[in-house]
Amino acid sequence: MQSNRINTEQFVKINLTGGAISTGELANLLEPLAEAGIKEVKFGSRQQLYFRVNDAQFEDLEYTLLSLDFHYELGHDIHPNIVSSYVADGIFNQSAWIREGVYKDILDSFDFNPRLKVNIVDASQSLVPYYTGNLNFITSELSNYWHLQLRFPKSSLFYTWSTLVNTDDIAMLSQLLEPMMFGMSVKNANDGQQLGQKLEELAAASGKFLFQPVGQPFSEPAFKLPYYEGFNAYQDRLWLGVYRRSETFSIAFLRDICNLCLQHRIGQLYTTPWKSIIIKDIQPATRSSWDLILDQHRINLRHALNELNWMTDDFDPSALAIKQELVHRMNWLDIRTYKLSFGIKMQPKTGIWGSIILRFINATEHKSWFEVQHTRDFNPNSRDFLTYRKPVERAQLIDVILDLCEDFYKFQSKLATQQLSEIPPAQVSEEPVSLIALYQCQACQTIYDPTWGDSTQDIVAGTLFDELPVTYCCSVCESGKLTFSKVLIK
Numbered sequence: 001m002q003s004n005r006i007n008t009e010q011f012v013k014i015n016l017t018g019g020a021i022s023t024g025e026l027a028n029l030l031e032p033l034a035e036a037g038i039k040e041v042k043f044g045s046r047q048q049l050y051f052r053v054n055d056a057q058f059e060d061l062e063y064t065l066l067s068l069d070f071h072y073e074l075g076h077d078i079h080p081n082i083v084s085s086y087v088a089d090g091i092f093n094q095s096a097w098i099r100e101g102v103y104k105d106i107l108d109s110f111d112f113n114p115r116l117k118v119n120i121v122d123a124s125q126s127l128v129p130y131y132t133g134n135l136n137f138i139t140s141e142l143s144n145y146w147h148l149q150l151r152f153p154k155s156s157l158f159y160t161w162s163t164l165v166n167t168d169d170i171a172m173l174s175q176l177l178e179p180m181m182f183g184m185s186v187k188n189a190n191d192g193q194q195l196g197q198k199l200e201e202l203a204a205a206s207g208k209f210l211f212q213p214v215g216q217p218f219s220e221p222a223f224k225l226p227y228y229e230g231f232n233a234y235q236d237r238l239w240l241g242v243y244r245r246s247e248t249f250s251i252a253f254l255r256d257i258c259n260l261c262l263q264h265r266i267g268q269l270y271t272t273p274w275k276s277i278i279i280k281d282i283q284p285a286t287r288s289s290w291d292l293i294l295d296q297h298r299i300n301l302r303h304a305l306n307e308l309n310w311m312t313d314d315f316d317p318s319a320l321a322i323k324q325e326l327v328h329r330m331n332w333l334d335i336r337t338y339k340l341s342f343g344i345k346m347q348p349k350t351g352i353w354g355s356i357i358l359r360f361i362n363a364t365e366h367k368s369w370f371e372v373q374h375t376r377d378f379n380p381n382s383r384d385f386l387t388y389r390k391p392v393e394r395a396q397l398i399d400v401i402l403d404l405c406e407d408f409y410k411f412q413s414k415l416a417t418q419q420l421s422e423i424p425p426a427q428v429s430e431e432p433v434s435l436i437a438l439y440q441c442q443a444c445q446t447i448y449d450p451t452w453g454d455s456t457q458d459i460v461a462g463t464l465f466d467e468l469p470v471t472y473c474c475s476v477c478e479s480g481k482l483t484f485s486k487v488l489i490k
Helices: 023-035 055-067 101-106 166-182 189-206 250-262 285-294 317-333 394-421
Strands: 010-015 021-022 040-043 049-052 073-074 118-121 134-138 145-151 158-162 164-167 230-234 236-241 268-271 276-283 310-312 344-346 356-363 368-375 385-393 436-441 484-489
Touching: 010 055, 023 055, 023 250, 023 268, 040 250, 049 055, 055 368, 101 118, 101 166, 134 166, 145 166, 158 189, 164 166, 166 189, 230 285, 236 285, 250 268, 250 276, 250 285, 250 310, 276 285, 310 317, 317 344, 317 394, 356 385, 368 394, 385 394
Parallel strands: 118 134, 310 344, 344 356
Antiparallel strands: 010 049, 010 073, 021 268, 040 049, 134 145, 145 158, 145 164, 230 236, 236 276, 268 276, 356 368, 368 385, 436 484
């Protein structure tokens, strides 16, 4: 008898705690997905993994997911993923004390699935946002102690914890605060301060936590989104970042990536809040095997930063379409967006962040309107938003963004002038300053130093720039040799 059941399609969400997954675990997940006929997956803004299934596919996969011990949610996001800057460790951060082992200890200490959004973030990096969680733990200058910023659920109201939290207490404190924060009604800033103080008093009275006084209040550093795509050198190795314009990754490509990682003993793959992936610990001698996989799957690694610095809601095709339309126009007009990031906020309570936010207001059958906002200082980690223009019809968004970019660089120029005026006149040195002539990539500012050569392309130390082959390209952005210009360095 033929079934009359409608074969509906839903998304399955799997949390990759802290944005990391072992390549073996991922390979074990991808195999049954491929067998079920699933062709692609997505990575979300909270570093989680998504894929769509119909009823028949889910029946085939449900037992497998449980047997592989993957915690999944079908069509829901009741337990948001724990976001961390673990992905930035060693390649984007300059922290004095947080390392891979600290991240692992914290993430392993969560023996429950939080319903609040938890962010565990190194203050010295700009890849992972600070405040998109409800419990935002940010490294302090004191080793193994963290600033804590509370954001009350379903609000934009914050409370600054008055003491520092110990690394070993993060999971336990999160578990204590979660049920109380869900039960609180916060209507204004005064409510937030009173309720935050009450939470602190209850945590201190429990006697379970090792709090320390705040020595130096946390202040957001200047924002500079790192270029997180392509092959890049660090220490004596390479890391590879892969961004996809469609925000989807084919199962076939990821399986080949996992197999190569296992072959070369690379233990983990990382996801970013920008819906991309990063592979670390690539040996320069194996670069050709990675290039082969990228060639086979036609993976492009030459996207402009204009395209990389956008955030959209997960599974929102309308936001993605707006992004692609605006990026196309901005690239055609050759617009500079360095130090800026953009977010398209189609839903009111999403964790989309950016220095410039396009917030959907309403729509009719033929038109839609937005409010264009920016942070007061254009730092996306700031919590102080200003309305730049409202309402703005979708067709006019590009013009408003161009105006706002112009205002931003005027602001930057004014700020730089003020800072220069505050610098006391330099003492005239009696000894002449010697300058060294080096060559710098004009696309990404990377300097080629013959003292070190370039191990990523088998260029030995002592090789002068003029002796480099004509095929030499920048180790960071892969621009050609002709992109380099001579610069004088002290």
